[in-house]
Amino acid sequence: MVAVQAIMSLAFSISAPFLPLFVIELGVRPMARVELWSGAIASVNFLLAAIFSPIWGGLADRLGRKAMVVRSSAAVCLFTALMGLAPNVLVLFLARACMGIFSGFSAAATALVGTQVPEGLLGFSLGWMATGQLVGGLVGPMAGGLLADWLHDYREVFFWTSGVAFVAALTCTLAVRERFVRPTAGAGVRGPIWGQFAELVRHPQLAPLLAQVSALGVQPIVPLFVRDLVGDAPWLATAAGAAFAVTGAADLIASPFLGKRSDLIGYRRVLTISLAGVACFTIPQAFVHSIWAFLALRFGVGVFLGGVLPTANAWIGTMFPVERRGAVYGVVASATFMGMFVGPLLGGALAARFGFAAVFLTFGGLTLGNLTWVALGVRERSAHAAA
Helix, strand or coil, X not given: CHHHHHHHHHHHHCCCCCHHHHHHHCCCCCHHHHHHHHHHHHHHHHHHHHHHHHHHHHHHHHHCHHHHHXXXXXXXXXXXXXXXXXXXXXXXXXXXXXXXXXXXXXXXXXXXXXXXXXXXXXXXXXXXXXXXXXXXXXXXXXXXXXXXXHHCCHHHHHHHHHHHHHHHHHHHHHHCCCCCCCCCCCCCCCCCHHHXXXXXXCCHHHHHHHHHHHHHHCHHHHHXXXXXXHCCCCCHHHHHHHHHHHHHHHHHHHHHHHHHHHHHHCHHHHHHHHHHHHHHHHHHHHHCCCHHHHHHHHHHHHHHHCCCHHHHHHHHHCCCCHHHHHHHHHHHHHHHHHHHHHHHHHHHHHHHHHCHHHHHHHHHHHHHHHHHHHHHHCCCCCHHHHC
């Protein structure tokens, strides 16, 4: 499952460096419209995933988590290929939207691992899943940039990505075994989806998930900001891919260390330090004029971002019984995806109206607000007390 997670993370992130450039190639003008369309295309997937993830999570509890992983991987394979066939920006937008409706991969994969491993290894196992996601997130943007510069055809990259998602579906089908027992009456999902959501949001440990707004809010403008820094250089797509990849590399390096530290000094302290670090490295990006300085700051963001989401996911997982974790991680994924939706859309709108600097300043400020929430509202509790 770590391998499947890495492959799918690569498939999700491979188009990030050139997606705004593909929007330009589809004939969108002027640059303000490019920024808005780029933000909308990047965020619609997350909005619809936020709406449908609890549904897929509930089905995973009833029908099996492996089936949902295979289904979501196949959906990504199909709709990524359709993105490569898009004749205009509207079709590209609709294909991306369908990917959000039918994927639900994150919740299914997390629930599959979270229900198969011993309780005492939950944090360790989800940490490895996060590592797989980080590896894919590191390789994906760099591979996407290199492929785009090598093939000189963005559409071909989408077809390659579709093949990658097919490999993930095949790997899960052949190599992953699930010990699944259908829940008895009264077990598993309780009540309507929105009732589950209301139950879960009472846990203040969800606060760190809002860091996704800040982390992903700058993504739609990163390729355009790199273009502003380096001009129309022949290695533009590669440079944009590097701006994504250095964040993933730092995240990969820091996550195991920060995960161990959370076991020793507590979740709350690690989350507080991590959010402070994300803010401190996001705000200065508004003032850089060198691609190397920008890459260095993106690396710093990645270091501290590695202490946020895996820690929060492991903490939340210990609060609910195994037979409910598909639905629970579906709701958690919904909250995460909602942040991913709001972030890119807000980032694209801010860039179009106020310029690139406003994006980094705004999301740095939002991270400081998230830090305040965690520092004042989240209290350390043991898993048994929380349950």
